[in-house]
Amino acid sequence: MSTVNSSDPRRPARVTRYKSPLAVNPNSSAPVPGEDPTADYMNVLGMIFSMVGLMMRVKWCAWVAIMCSCVSFANSRINDDTKQILSSFMLSISAVVMSYLQNPEPMKLPWEMLS
C-alpha cells in the first residue's frame, strides 16, 4: 500500500481552490489588460453608431449599431454583467425604430447617399 501511495502523485491534502484571476486583481475593475477588449470597443462603437443614426437620421448607422451590439454580446465574457449589453441592444433597436418612424422611406445605402 505504501509503495503504491508514493508512486501515486495525488495529494488530497494539498488541494488549493481556484481563484479567478478577475477576483484576485484588486487594482483594476476591468478584466486583465490584454484579454480581449473587443467586447468593450464594439459596445462603444455600437453606442456611437446608434447616436449618429438617431441624431442625423441615417438609417444604415442604426442597422450597423445593432450589428455592433450583437458582436459585443458574442465576445463578452460569461461573468460580464448583462445590463450593459442589454442597454446597448435597446439603444440600437430604438435607433432603428425611431429612424423608420420618422421617415418610412427605404434605407439609402451609404454609397447612394453620396451621389
Place this chain on the structure above:
Amino acid sequence: MADARLKTLLVLLVLSLYVRASKYQAETEDNDFADFEEFDDDFERPYQGESPADGGGAAEPERAADVGRAAAAADREQQHDGDDDDDALVEVPVHRSTNWDKFYVEMLMIAGDDGKAEPGSGAGLLKESENMYTLWCSGRVCCEGMLVQLKFLKRQDLVSVISTMMKAASDQVEIRVTMNAEEMDTFVFCLANKKSAARLAKEMTDISTYCPERKSAERFGLPAHFSVLSEIHEAAAAVLDARVVAVVNKYPELVEYIHVSDQYSGPKQQLDDQAPVELPKVKPTLAFCFNLPGRGRLQPADVETVRPLMQLVLYMVDRMKRCKLGREGRLKAEKNRLRVQEIFLKQTHQSRAEKAQAKREEKRRLEKERILEEEDPEKQRRLEEKNEKREAKRRAQMRQMKVKAL
C-alpha cells in the same frame, strides 16, 4: 426595386448577425473529448512507458489502471472526508461531457474547480467566454495547481471570423503550473518560436528583467525557428534534456512556448504615471503554450497527437525537483535578484523621499497658518519662537547629514 434590394440586404444581415459557429465548435469540442473515453485503460500505460527510468522503477509497473484506482479509493477512504463526491472522482462517470478532466484526474486530485462549489462536484471546464475555457486542477506533489486554458480562435461572430481568416493562427492550449517554492530552483528560462519570443520578451516582467538576450535554439538540438531566452545557461541545458528535445523536435509547430520561472508575475501591468508602489508578487511557475494541430480546423483524431505534450507538462513538473543549479549558477541567480531589488528600491526611494518631503512641507505650512491665525500676540510670539527653533535644528541636522554623505 428598392424593396427587393432591401429585402436581400436584410436577409443577409440577419444571417450574418450572430454567426454562432457553436455547431462547428461544439462538434470539435465534443469529439475531442469523446475520444478520450475510448482510451480509458490505455491512459496510464503510455505514461508508464515514457516516465523517467529513475522514478520508482519497481512501483511503476504495478500502477496499472485498476490497481491505481482501487488504491486511490482506499487511500481516500483513509482521509477524513470520505465523501461520495470524492469517490466519484475515482471512476469518472461516462456521461461527463468534458473528458479533458479524465486525463488529469489520474494525475491530480481535483480537476475542474470553479472555486465556489464543493471539490469533486465536477464543475469541469469553465466557460469564460465563447472562445475561452478554463480548467483548474490541484492536489499533487510538487505543485500548487495547474490552470489549463483553452483559447480557441474566435468563431462566434462574423467580424472575428473574417479577422481570423486573415491571420494565420491556431487554437491554443495554455497551461500554467504553479509550483511550490521549495521544489524549484531559482532561474528564469523560456523557449519560444521567434515571434512569441519577441512578444514575451517585451510583455513578461520576469523575462524582460532577467533574460536580456535571445539565442537561437540550434545549439540545444532544436529547430532553427525556436529561440531560447535564459538567465543562466546551465539551467537552460538542464531543462532541455534529451526527452524534452525529442518531444519538441517531434512536434515543432505545436510548441508555442515553454516558460520556466521562479519570478513569474504575469505580463507587465499598465504603468501609471508614477513608478509601481511595490514589487509584483512572484510565484514559481511553469507556463506552456501549445498550438492545436490543424491551424483552426481541428479534427477529432488530432487530439491524440497532443497527448505527448500533456505528458511533457507533467514530466517537467516532476523533473523540476531534480533540475538543480550548481554553485556558480546559484550565485549568479542570487546576484541578479539582489540587483533587481536594489534598482527597484532606488527607484522607489526617490518617490518615497519626495513623498516624505511633501509631507514635511505640508506640516510646516499648517504650522505657519496656525501662527498667523493666532490672535493673542503673546501666543503668536511664542509659537513663532518654537517654530524657528525647530527650523534651526532641522537645518543643523541637514548640514550634518550632508557632511556625513561627503
